[in-house]
Amino acid sequence: xxxxxxxxxxxxxxxxxxxxxxxxxxxxxxxxxxxxxxxxxxxxxxxxxxxxxxxxxxxxxxxxxxxxxxxxxxxxxxxxxxxxxxxxxxxxxxxxxxxxxxxxxxxxxxxxxxxxxxxxxxxxxxxxxxxxxxxxxxxxxxxxxxxxxxxxxxxxxxxxxxxxxxxxxxxxxxxxxxxxxxxxxxxxxxxxxxxxxxxxxxxxxxxxxxxx
Ligand SMILES: [Ca+2]
Numbered sequence: 001x002x003x004x005x006x007x008x009x010x011x012x013x014x015x016x017x018x019x020x021x022x023x024x025x026x027x028x029x030x031x032x033x034x035x036x037x038x039x040x041x042x043x044x045x046x047x048x049x050x051x052x053x054x055x056x057x058x059x060x061x062x063x064x065x066x067x068x069x070x071x072x073x074x075x076x077x078x079x080x081x082x083x084x085x086x087x088x089x090x091x092x093x094x095x096x097x098x099x100x101x102x103x104x105x106x107x108x109x110x111x112x113x114x115x116x117x118x119x120x121x122x123x124x125x126x127x128x129x130x131x132x133x134x135x136x137x138x139x140x141x142x143x144x145x146x147x148x149x150x151x152x153x154x155x156x157x158x159x160x161x162x163x164x165x166x167x168x169x170x171x172x173x174x175x176x177x178x179x180x181x182x183x184x185x186x187x188x189x190x191x192x193x194x195x196x197x198x199x200x201x202x203x204x205x206x207x208x209x210x211x212x
Contacts, residue, residue: 036185037192039087041072045196048085048164049128055082056169066103066147066180075176076113076169083118087165087184088193090125092156099185100165101151105178109144113175115167116141117150122162128198135163141170142177 046058055078065071076082089098104115118137124130138152154163165184169175184192 033188034185035188035192036183037194039182039184039194040066040068040180041070041195042068043196045194046072047074047167048088048193048195048198050085051083051129051131052078052080054078055080056084058084061178064105064147064178066105066178068180071105071178071180072167073176073178074115074167074169076173079173081168081170083120083166083168085128085164086117086167086179086182086195088122088128088162088198089165089184089186089190090122090162090193091190092161092163092186093189094156094159096156096187096190097153098156098163098190099151099153099183101149101181101183102167102179103147103149103181104142104167105147105180106142106144107146111144112171113177114141114144114170115150115177115179116170117152118166118168119154120164120166121160122164123160125162128164128193132160132162135160137166147180 041060044060046060050056057075057077059073061071061073062069074084087100100117102117106113106115116138119135121132121135122128122130123132135154138150142148167179169177186192
């Protein structure tokens with residue numbers, strides 16, 4: 001009988017521990033926080049990469065500017081839609097939400113140039129140039145009112161681990177937009193790279209340099 005009571009007590013203790021672990025685990029899930037990085041092109045760094053090669057001219061500009069004293073000037077060179085990489089997030093998990101807000105300057109209502117963000121998956125945390133499929137993006141463009149905020153939230157699916165945010169320009173070679181005051185918000189287990197925060201060591205970096 002004593003043995004049974006002891007076992008019963010032990011069992012209760014184990015249940016207590018399991019319950020405590022459950023509480024701690026749930027709490028840690030609830031308190032899993034987001035963090036935000038702001039980038040305003042106030043240094044000499046422009047973009048993290050591009051596709052196709054030599055598709056844009058990316059330069060630091062001083063007019064127009066949305067915040068601070070500089071913005072990013074982006075001019076379409078290629079016939080194909082240019083993808084200028086303005087942010088790269090790695091360490092993502094299914095269900096994670098990535099919210100990116102960017103200010104575009106477009107003062108030609110109803111006609112090109114127009115700008116917007118788009119994104120593709122990148123499942124190689126060591127190489128920003130790896131393309132692991134389209135992640136789509138907002139179905140709308142800048143409308144020509146001058147500075148305009150384009151914001152979109154992507155949700156991670158299919159075990160992708162990285163996302164590259166693209167700035168796109170539509171629709172002809174020679175079209176240009178200005179970009180400023182980007183805000184990227186992700187869960188705190190992920191890492192955000194903005195221009196200048198990651199070493200680009202492969203041949204594409206040479207292509208980028210050559211384009212300037
Ligand atoms: Ca700025």
